[in-house]
Every structure is written in C-alpha cells, then in structure tokens.
Amino acid sequence: MKNVAKLFLAVMVLLAFTAPVVFGGGAAEPTVEATNPTGNPWTDGQDLSGTEVNIFGAFVDEDASRFRTAMAPFIEETGINVVYEGSGDFESLITVRTEGGDPPDIAAFPQPGLMRDLHSQGYILNVLDWFDMSFLEQQYNPGWIADSMVDDEVAGVWYRASVKSLVWYPPRVFAAQGYEIPETWDELLALSDQMVADGFTPWSIAIESAGATGWVATDWLEDIMLRIHPPEVYDDWVAGDLGFDSPEFREALDIMLEIWFNDDYVLGGTSSILTVPFGDGPAPLVTDPPQALMHRQASFITGFMPDGTDIGPDGDVNFFYLPPIDPAMGSPVLTAGDIMSPMRDRPEIRAVLRYLAHGESTRGWLEQGGFVAPHEDASLDWYPGLDRGYAEILLNADVVRFDASDLMPGVVGAGSFWTGMVDIVSGEDIDSVLAEIDESFPR
Template sequence: MRKSLLLTLLFILIFTFAACGGSQEPVEEAESVEGDTADTTETTDTDAEPATADIVATLTIESWRNDDLTIWQDIIIPAFNAEYPNIEVIFAPTAPAEYNGALNTKLEGGTAGDLITCRPFDASLALFDAGYLASLNDLDGMSNFGSVAKSAWITDDGSDVFCVPMASVIHGFIYNKSIFDEYGLTEPETVDEFFTMLEVVEDAGEYAPLDMGTADQWEAATMGFQNVGPNYWKGEAGRLALISGEAKLTDPEYIAAFEQLASWGNFLPSGFEAQTYPDSQNLFTLGQAAVYPAGSWDISLFNDQADFELGAFKPPVPNAGDDCYISDHTDIALGINANTPNPEAAKIFLNWVASAEFAGLYSNALPGFFSLANVDVSIDDPIAQEFVSWRGECESTIRNSYQILSRGEPNLENELWRVSAQVINGDITPAEAGQQLQDGLESWYAPSAAAGEVAESAVGEDMAEDGYLARAMAGEFDGTVVTVLGTMVDEEQLKFEASFAPFEEATGIDVQYAGSKDFETSINVRVDAGDAPDIADMPQPGLLADLTRGGKVVDVSTFLDMDKLQSNYNQSWLDMATMEGPDGPIMSGVWHRVSAKSMVWYPKAQFDAAGYEVPETWDEMMALTQTIADDGDTAWCIGIESGAATGWVATDWMENIMLRTTSLENYDDWVVGELPFASPEVKNAAEVMSELWLNDDYVYGGVNSIVSTFIGDSPVPMFDDPPKCWFHVQASWITGFFGDGLESGVDYDFFYLPPIDEA
C-alpha cells in the first residue's frame, strides 16, 4: 500500500496530534461584573472598506462599560476621527446591571444605537437569532481574528460570526509585594506552597492572607472555582468532556477544585460572608490583605488606588511538574445593529476596531483587557504584561459554564455562584456541591457527542493545543506508532528523543525516530520504495521542494489550524514553508527550529592568550589569517564531508559571501535561479571564497582535506593544545561536536562573519 509522506521542516508531531476545543459563555446575570479572554497573537491587520469622502454619519455605541466612558471620549474616538473625521462616534453606556434589559427594550422599540457591545456566548447569540445583530461574515477585518477569538460570537454551526472580538480577561492572583517582602514570601507554584504562604501570613496575624468575600457570590465562582479549577480538570479537555457527557461535575477533578475552595475559608478576612466585591477591592488597596484572587480587569483600579507595588502569580498547580492551565476568557465584542441606518459607516468603524491601532490603544488604555486580534501588542503595564505572559507558559481555556451548559434552568453559571460561595462558607461539602450542580444540569441537559462537537467546532482547532492533542491526552491514540526520520544522530538524537518523551508518556503514542547521516539518500530511497516515514525532520528546503513537486508531501494546512499557525509564526516563515505541488502551492511543513549561521567559532582561552583580537571587518579577518600563518599555524578548520549531502557547507559560505558583496535583490534572484552562477556577482563571491579556501597555508590539513573531513570533526582541532586551527564557520548546533568539558564564553566563543563590502 502506498504511503504518503508528511514532511515537516521542523518537528511538528505534537501539533499533528493537537487540536483543541473552544469555549462559550452563559448567563446574563453573570456578565455584569467583568470581562474575559481568548486567544491573541500576531499577524497583520486588515484595513478593509476605507471610508470614502461622501460617507458622513453619526454612530452611537451601546455598552455596559460605563467605567470606560472617558477612555472612549479622550483616546479611542479621537484616534478614529483622526483617520475618519466625517464619522461622529458617540459612546453611550448603560449601567452594567441594567444593560441587558435596557438594550432589549431599545432593540424591540427600534431605538438602539448603531453599534452593540456584545457579551460573550448565549446572550449575544440570542440577539443574532432574533435578527437584532447583523452577520459580519463579509467584514474584511474579521480575518484578523482566530477561531478562538470568534468562538464567543459565532453560531453553533459556525456559519455566521456577528460581533468583532475586542478583549479577553485572564484569572490569577495579585499580591502586595510589601507584605511578601516583610515575611520573606515567594510566589507559590504548587497548591501546597500556596497554602504554606497563606499560613505564614495567618500566623503573623497582621494582615488577611486571602482577600475575597462571598456576599455577592459571583466572585466565589469566577475568581475562585473558575480560577483554580482548570488546573484540576485540565482546561479544554475537561471542559469539552463536560459538554459531551464524558465527564460529570461529581468527578474527582471537580470535587478537588471545591476542596481547595473549602480551605480558603480559613484564610479570608473576618466576616467575609458579608464582604462584597467593592469591599474586597477596598481592603486590598488599603494594604490590609496579602493576596487577592483576581480577574485581570482589577488591574486598572489597583494601579489607581494602591500605594504599594503589586505582583501577580498564576493559579498554582496541584503537584510540582503538572502542566498549568489558565482561564483566559473571551469577554467583550462589538456588533452592528441589523437595523442601523448607517451600515457602511458602522462597517468602517468595525474594520478600524479590528486593526492593530485599536488593539494597542485598547489594551493599554484598559490594562487587564487583552486584545483578541492577531496582532503583536506591546503592553506597557507590568502586571497586565505578567498576566498575558502566562499564555506562553500554560494552556488557555474559558469558564466551563459559559458554552451550552447555561442555556437551561437551573442555569449552571448561576448555580456555580451559589454553591461556590456555600462551599467557602462551610454550608455544604465539596461533594454536595458537585452533586447539586450535576443534578441541576441533568434536569434539563442531555449531553451528547454532537454537543461536544458543536462546542469544539465553535472554536475551531486551536485552543489548548487544539482538540487532537486533547484526544491524544485522553488516550484515543494509545499504542499508535509514528515514525520519524531525520539527520540528528548520537548525542543530538538522544536529546531529540528526550524532548518528545513526555508526549509519549502522556499520550501512549510510540514515536520511533531514526537518525541518518545519509538523510538525503535515505529519504529519497524510502519515498521511492513506498516506505516513507510519517514525519521527516527536513533540514534541506530545496530537497523538500523537490518532494513537494513530486506530490510526495501532505499539505499540513489541511489538518492544522491556519489561524493558530499565523498567530505563532511571522508570515515570512509560513511563506517559506509554502511550496509548489503538482496541483498548486501547498504548505509543506512547519518549522520547529532554526540555527543561527554566519558564526565564526574560535578557542577563546587560547585565542586571548595568544594576544589575538576579534576582527571587525573582512580585511581585518584576512590580515589575522595571514598573521596566524606567519606564526606557523593554520587559521581555518574546514571540512564538508556529510555523506550524500557533502557540499552544503560550501554553499553556506557562498551564501554568506553573497549577502556581504551584493544586494538583497540579487541574492533573492540567485536563490530562485534568475541570477546565473556565471554572473559577475556570483563569480566575485567565489573568488573571495577561494582566496581563503584554496590556500594551503590557511586551511588545517591543506586544501585537499576539506572534502574528506567530516563536518562534525572539522572544528575539534581548535581545542588541541596548542590549537591546530583557530577559526571555524558553522551554525549554532556545532558546539555539540566540540567535545566534553568545554564552557561557552570561557573555552570557546564566536563572532559574526565580518562585512566585506560596507556599501
């Protein structure tokens, strides 16, 4: 049977088996206090439908964010009007608790504004289903958002998106650094360390160790259960299992989350049962509490009111070494009133909201509300930056009650408020809490695999390592063998295999790697024989392009989420992985590592002892080469033997010299074959190279040894005593061949191959 070859420019096994779920959000009552998360990153923003001179309009924005009025009036609207002066924008917020009712009344009466601030999930979905929100499928700016970002404002079948995502919020803990310094406390990483830290503060008796009340209830669920819980139910995998019916709220992982909350009661302020959300904020900003279970939306208030330095730590994991998960929750978006008299102006405004300019303005004007656009946003506030940095350390999920599970009664989100507060108060046990929630859910909700598929499809396959990984972690692929062929052998192979060992242990997938010094020959023979590996760790893009043209390579864009890739890679990397197949261009692989080249390695300790100085120009380097020759030594260690791939080291030298002697345009033309090797530019580079390579006085072992010396052996003579050669040009990986007991910066160092033509 013919086997297709999945060639990856870099090892992509984990992503190959990764796909994740999405998230959704529930009830109106739960939406009035804060806002939440999603999935941001980096790509280019799209400016579609530019305003034309004849579009003059006044747009009114409906919103519950009355705290943001000044920011809209002083920062956001003026920035928009700088580009679109003929479109007046009025931000007209309603009190949060009154927003849903007031908005529904206006929409029913035909008096609502042109733009509607959208709460996440079902509240806005209901407005769309009722015909009050317009579909935004044709809005160019929507291309600037990944599927996770859009998940809270898209129909269950994924056919219509109806709001432009604006921001998410992240859960964690904010602490008083002065109190931590006073008691010598450090940020906890595990649950045991967390409670040990709280006990230190409790024993001192001067401050409240943990600052939260249960009078309003919602904090107990939002900053309590949904904050620490994902570390127990494993984020998206557990959340989606709850929707599909594969998990229940009575399962051990949910009871464990409630057990942690039950222990919080020992460390909360006296009278916490009557303490409201504003009370908690005031107590913390007055310096009377050490740690505050937080949503990132609290950051702005604390910056304004606290006169001490703040710190932040992510939710501690149950056990050292556990993977961490954060609640990174889609919260706020902006849609178009389907009955607006100004649809074109509204689209212009929403395309601007989808831009990088808006993302930067909004994220910095409201620290703790994180842009959902695929743009690189620099966040100035250090605490907000700390919160958002956890996306790179942990898997993101959303609150598990917000998608599908709060559409009936009793509403799971509201029930979570109640039971979470009761657990902390000591009124019910963790087991009773789980049972009450499960009984309430089962009274109206019939879980099914279809519901789980709806939940997962709503966010696409790009959260929490994308559903494939969740399925792998659940054991679906246990026992599967995946074969990988690459160039790494010996010590590099051992390190490579060690890097995916945790993946094998967690999934039961057996990754069988084979390394070969004759990779180019091996891969061609195996492909031709119909015995291709599942994955190839491909070091030669040119070879990969040949195999792609021959139809031997799987298009990874057919099973990897492109929004995810675009969020993790600059477009240039994706472009370089896109190659011409027999039926048109495909994405032939995914980069997993790069090596810095143009590095000249030298034996630093002996180089310094000899009194030599690192050259800064090509002429200085050649002069030093001659000096070393005059001293009776050879300056250069050069070897290019690499089995069937012999010669690539020479091409690296030519490329380096071309980059230093001609224009980038000429270099690019040379790469694609439009600048011939017989051109003056290429000939000049070859002549510059030959001055060094073809001089027996400069090359250790003489010119004839270059072809027969293995690339990994060629730098070793630098570390003889005395050195037999002093310089070696190679990428960063070559240090693995230097030998044992050598220390970077002491025994060896590098400088970049100097410029040749300064012009």
C-alpha cells in the same frame, strides 16, 4: 398669575428647542471633516464621511471616554462619526431596545451568554458574511474565535479582554518576610502555611455582590478546573455534557474548599466570605499592618483599591499569576471580555467593525491603562507598565478559556451556579447542592 404662566410656557418652549443644541452634553458629537475619507484601510476605498454608527455597551464614565479616545483616529481618517452610548443596565436595556425595534448598530456585550440569546432570536448578524475566516484567524487566538462562534456563525469580534487568573499581594511585606512568589499550587499552599506560622492571615476572600453574589467563587472554580483537567473537559462542562456532580468538578471544588474552609487561611474565617463585598477584598492587603496577604481577583479589581494605592512591583500591591496545579496542563489563563456584535448592516458599520477587529483600535485605550487587547496585532510596547504584565500572562498562556459562568445558559451561569456556591460556603450539603445545579441546567 396668568402672565406668569404664559411667560413660563414660552420659556419652556424656547428651551425645548434650543437646549438639545446647546446642551448635547456628555456625548459630544464632533462633526469631522476628513481630509481624505477614502485613503484609509477601513472603508474599502468608499467615501463614507458624514455617516454615523452608534455603539451601545456596558462600560461607562472613564471607560467610555477612553473608548471614545480610541475611536478618535478612526473618526478622523474616515469621517464616519462613531457615537458610543454606555449604560450600567446594558443587559436589560439591550433586550428591551432590540425588541422595541431600536437596536444599536453594534452592541458591545460584556458576556457572550447574552449575545448568544439574542443571536438565537436572529438579531445578530454573521460576521463571516462580511469578513473571511482567514482574516479573523490572523487577528485572534483560536480560543477567542471559538468563543465568538454560535453554531457555524461568528457573532462578533473581541475587543477587550480581562485576565482573571491573578493573585494580588503586598510586595513590601513579601520582601520583608522573604516570601517567594509561588510557582506551583503546592508552593502556594506551603506559603499559606508559612504565613499562618508567622502570624499572618494568608487570604482575603470576599464574594458579596448583591444579586450576583457567588461569581467570585465560580471564577476560582473555573481557574482550578483549567489547572487540573484538559481544556476539552472544561468545554464539556461549559456545554453541560459534564455535570457538576461529576468527579472532575468535585475534585476542583475540594481543592478550592481546602483553602476556603480553613479558618486559619481566611481573613475573618470562612463565615466572613459571604458577607464582605467583593470590592472590599483587596483593602486588607494595603492596611498597615496588612490584615491579609493574598487576594485572587481579576485585573479590574485595581479600580476598587483605596485611593492612592500604589500598584506595581515596588508599590503597595502587585500581582502574580495564579500558579498551575497539574504540570501536564501547562499555564492556563481564565479570561473575560467584551465582544462587538453587529446588529445592522451598512457599509459604515462594516468599516467600524473592521477597525475594531484590529489591534490599532485599542491603542487609544491601552495607552491610558486598564485594558488588555485580545488582538494578535496589538503591540506589547503600547501597554503602560502594569498592564503589560497582564498582557504577558495572556500571551504566555498555554490554554485560554473564557469565564465558564458567562458561557453557560443564564439560569445556571448567572443563577444556580452562583447561588449553589453561596449555599456550599454557608455550609449546606454539597451533594444536594450539586444535584440541584445539575437539575437546573437546560439540556
């Protein structure tokens, strides 16, 4: 018995020392010998090979391995080892790690709101201390730069964009019924009526998302806000200068509820909106026969579609651009994205950030799909079929604005705005709900 225990301990100790070497696992740490570590556009002619930069972000699994692929050319050229670590609990962990004195070199924030919080606590460095504004202006659309600014500082460079203003539909059914892709909001409503007359249900709307239920509704409203008001109104609304209980916001809400509160339009009726998980939203489009014909959701929803769904103009589902409402507002696009913010300062970190600010750094991911680059110098030719469509929508946009709920203070953008929308859909008095949201806005 004693010997067994001793043997056991000995094995454990042995394992403890060998395992980290043998089973580094997942994040393989390649030690790259760069042939010429100074002959690259990123390191300012310095030899930084052998150094390491760690990036912490919210994308995991497939996305993480795609990101590593995108970093590989940089690692090869410079010899700087870029180690990416991802976690689904990024939002909580980044705070804990930062306050615990263990921040990553670069953090990839999925929402600028959280980045602003950490910036206000002084944890995020100013990119303008490293690069000139003219360089950033050459790399990004002004809308993106504006969204990366906190006060007078630039708190990061945009790396990934996602396009939200999309409507998914089954193209074969559209072709069989002779439906045209709507170019205006009125056409969209007319098409919905036509579908009802033909015995179809036009919309699949699903917003259940556990603790985050409500964000789908905020996306709808943001898209509508951009389509009926100038971008300045949208910015005021984000900043809290324009309340929720304002004629401008109420107008948007009315337009949305015209669809949502119409039991003929919505699959399962208005009451099912709150109970169906958002991930199940596109499924009714691909059943045979389809249970619903349109679904408004961002580009990432393809990941939730049932296995084997063929996406494309001739496939099971395709997408069209959510049409404009007021022609005077042009074609606005609602976006979201990941921003890379520096949290420490070393020459190799600057080199990595310079790389991330170039379209070239996204190429490895772009080519594998599921990615839209916000960079001006990312070529459309790099995109595989479907993604090029998103990129074109983004490129053709007259106005690009970031998801408002991600920009608003957390208590509203990830709190009262969400719950308020749930309350409205479940039939509570609109006046009092809007007043409540306004009250919760920290000013």
